[in-house]
Amino acid sequence: MIGGLDGDADAYTALLGALVPLLRSFFGRRLRGAADDVEDLVQETLMAIHTRRGTYDRTRPFVAWAYAVARYKMIDQFRRNRHMVQIEGLEEILVAEGFEDACAARMDIDRLLGGLSPKQAKAIRDTKVDGLSIAEAAQSAGLSDADVKVSVHRGLKALAARLRGDG
Template structure:
């Protein structure tokens, strides 16, 4: 089973902070994902293995350009896409432009990345307390009691903050002021 986005990001950030074991775990976890990514696009198994290695090297050499506030998978698949384009250029291969979006898709992470960026953009407009509580309960799956305990608040305060925040978001999405 592939590692989750959260696990990959944790390994990457820990690796950037000097944890060699976490970084090694990240690179090891990327191999099957990258193989699958390239196999769906290429028929040449040797080219697949070459591209996996090139991508791992690129991830390593460009690791300092990774923004810790962004999704790791989106960044990694962007590196992989560039390596795939470079591969096509080297071989002077052409592909049908009608299928280019499918060819360069982020393997399901694109939708998740866009959704997460949309949610982040909406939540940033709310007061920090409301945004944090909505994220904890509606996105991260904590109960109201867990979020209240973690934030040092009463459960009713958490419920009211969430309600007000969601109401403001709904108004904003309808085009009103929130």
């Protein structure tokens, strides 16, 4: 990568070629039976590495940086393709996996967020619980990114104060 950043086209071409099998293996282990998705993700990741190569810190390990890019591409893919799958014996799986505990935790979250303004509660739920980005949460609420950030910050501050017994 450093050679490519320094203008060595052959080194950069060799790097991209060496990344292909690593990325195929990385995605293949996580997306069993989805060969088309694996290849799409490999290409998307290579493009992302290419377009974001200027953000690579030369003092850090390159492979960790490349896998982080790959992980984010895979998360994007999961968000785009939220598939509904019928699972046999779902009830038994949920009980065995602690689903009842998750339901109790969800009720605790609902109770905690219930003491906040609706805007703050939605911003926290969208970003911290449901995993949306600030931009996605802002778009779904019809707010600016800054407004969502402020709502999350103020809401978390209020929750922390309440949990400490300050409010």
